[in-house]
Amino acid sequence: MPYFDKNGQTAHDASFYQQVKAASGTNIDRCYQCLTCSLGCPVTFAMDYLPNQLVRMVQLGLKQPTLASTTIWVCADCEACATRCPNDVEIVRLMDVLREMAQQKGIKGKEKTVAAFHHAFLGSIKRWGRQHELSTLMELKFKTADFFNDIELGIKMLLKGKLKLLPPRFGDVRGVRAIFQRIEKRLAEGERT
Amino acid sequence: MKYAYYPGCSLTSTATEYDLSVRAVCSSLGIELIELADWNCCGASSAHSTNRWLANALAGRNLALAERAGLNIAVACPACYVRLRTTSKEMKDNPRQRDELANLLDMPYEVKYSTRHLLDIIFHDIGPEELRKRVVKPLKTLKLACYYGCYLVRPPAVVAFDDPENPQSMDMLLEALGTEVRDWSGKVDCCGGSLSLSKREIASQLVADITEMAQRAGAQAIVTACPLCHSNLEMRQAAGKQNRLPIFYFTELIGLAIGITEARSWLKKHMISPLNLLASQGL
Numbered sequence: 001m002p003y004f005d006k007n008g009q010t011a012h013d014a015s016f017y018q019q020v021k022a023a024s025g026t027n028i029d030r031c032y033q034c035l036t037c038s039l040g041c042p043v044t045f046a047m048d049y050l051p052n053q054l055v056r057m058v059q060l061g062l063k064q065p066t067l068a069s070t071t072i073w074v075c076a077d078c079e080a081c082a083t084r085c086p087n088d089v090e091i092v093r094l095m096d097v098l099r100e101m102a103q104q105k106g107i108k109g110k111e112k113t114v115a116a117f118h119h120a121f122l123g124s125i126k127r128w129g130r131q132h133e134l135s136t137l138m139e140l141k142f143k144t145a146d147f148f149n150d151i152e153l154g155i156k157m158l159l160k161g162k163l164k165l166l167p168p169r170f171g172d173v174r175g176v177r178a179i180f181q182r183i184e185k186r187l188a189e190g191e192r193t
Numbered sequence: 194m195k196y197a198y199y200p201g202c203s204l205t206s207t208a209t210e211y212d213l214s215v216r217a218v219c220s221s222l223g224i225e226l227i228e229l230a231d232w233n234c235c236g237a238s239s240a241h242s243t244n245r246w247l248a249n250a251l252a253g254r255n256l257a258l259a260e261r262a263g264l265n266i267a268v269a270c271p272a273c274y275v276r277l278r279t280t281s282k283e284m285k286d287n288p289r290q291r292d293e294l295a296n297l298l299d300m301p302y303e304v305k306y307s308t309r310h311l312l313d314i315i316f317h318d319i320g321p322e323e324l325r326k327r328v329v330k331p332l333k334t335l336k337l338a339c340y341y342g343c344y345l346v347r348p349p350a351v352v353a354f355d356d357p358e359n360p361q362s363m364d365m366l367l368e369a370l371g372t373e374v375r376d377w378s379g380k381v382d383c384c385g386g387s388l389s390l391s392k393r394e395i396a397s398q399l400v401a402d403i404t405e406m407a408q409r410a411g412a413q414a415i416v417t418a419c420p421l422c423h424s425n426l427e428m429r430q431a432a433g434k435q436n437r438l439p440i441f442y443f444t445e446l447i448g449l450a451i452g453i454t455e456a457r458s459w460l461k462k463h464m465i466s467p468l469n470l471l472a473s474q475g476l
Contacts, residue, residue: 042383042402046395074392077238078383079347083357092348099242117391118239125240125251129233131202140390149393153428153464160462162207162424172231179250182297186246 012061024097030087037081047071067102068109116143129176132167196267197259198226208420210459214444235276252280257300266308271344277308313354316362321369329452331371338412339363370450377410386421400429427464439467
């Protein structure tokens with residue numbers, strides 16, 4: 001990623017680094033680029049920047065390329081990086097903060113499916129308090145215009161009773177909806193999360 | 194041994210066989226599970242990728258419900274397990290946030306009870322020796338690779354009932370059933386379960402790596418304690434491929450070995466049937 005733009009201006013934003021550091025509560029200054037995170041990461045083959053590079057990008061305040069990266073979305077949250085980091089940098093916490101910022105600021109990179117999945121998944125919880133896999137899947141398929149993959153698999157799962165036609169039901173679903181409302185209110189009021 | 198049982202969403206749908214086997218095995222081993230009334234989805238990776246307080250509140254509501262019931266929680270799904278434990282640890286370490294969470298939930302929450310995974314409970318509260326005494330049908334000649342995945346062992350600051358790089362609890366329990374447990378290096382690798390629906394190609398690659406590794410180690414099947422690993426390992430093994438590995442839940446094998454009669458009906462729910470494998474081993 002270019003550190004200088006076309007006009008020779010630096011692309012860095014020091015406040016971005018401060019915000020991420022504060023929100024993640026993890027000391028990213030301690031990273032000494034040993035690459036342990038990236039060597040143990042199972043999904044580097046699908047990333048545009050390696051985890052250690054992303055940490056460096058945050059330190060340099062390279063906000064736009066960091067938040068638009070594919071890396072933050074294909075990270076599988078497996079925690080191998082953070083478990084093995086000799087400096088206790090909680091990289092998954094960092095990824096969470098970056099994903100949260102990218103969504104709040106509406107920054108879309110090349111990778112859009114994972115965020116669409118999260119949206120559908122949370123929509124189901126908001127409606128029913130629990131996951132209804134079938135409607136989450138349908139929403140994801142419509143959002144990403146992906147109609148033909150896994151159809152056979154889905155039918156087999158329906159027949160085996162592994163996908164339920166009807167959404168789940170339980171007593172106090174309102175209690176769960178109220179949580180979403182309070183969170184939405186907090187966000188609308190601009191409170192830092 | 195009485196727990197508030199938190200099944201989690203998968204155990205009511207894609208992993209009903211896990212739920213059935215957990216309930217039957219625990220009842221037989223004298224672990225009393227009382228389903229947590231009105232439990233909600235823990236939010237999984239979608240909540241913590243979207244908003245930290247949403248993640249804490251969705252997990253926290255279940256923790257507060259268990260506190261109201263006055264019971265420690267037993268969880269079957271490692272993804273739920275890590276979410277519940279992450280929230281309770283953060284709230285324990287930070288009383289001000291704990292109060293903020295109680296406000297957000299509109300429920301009292303004081304972090305008085307703990308959350309344990311069923312593998313931890315069966316391993317530490319029952320143990321391999323006791324389990325060995327209960328075996329009526331040893332699963333001899335069955336060669337297995339125990340697969341722990343991510344959240345049973347990571348992050349160690351949050352979970353930690355077993356070693357994060359070379360866990361042994363499931364291996365020891367299954368050896369007690371008479372099976373031949375293979376040593377292999379894929380135990381704690383990630384199967385990409387959280388990306389199984391959104392990034393199919395990534396999940397398929399990781400599943401191929403894990404199943405090949407298990408086969409090279411001489412395993413005839415993989416054993417898991419995670420509903421997400423289970424469906425991902427079943428769904429993303431290349432369709433039509435010869436010698437696809439069956440995937441068992443550890444509780445299904447305990448059920449078979451201690452002679453629970455309905456154990457075979459759980460196995461019929463699998464997408465890759467293990468029945469031929471069992472028959473070929475005379476089981």
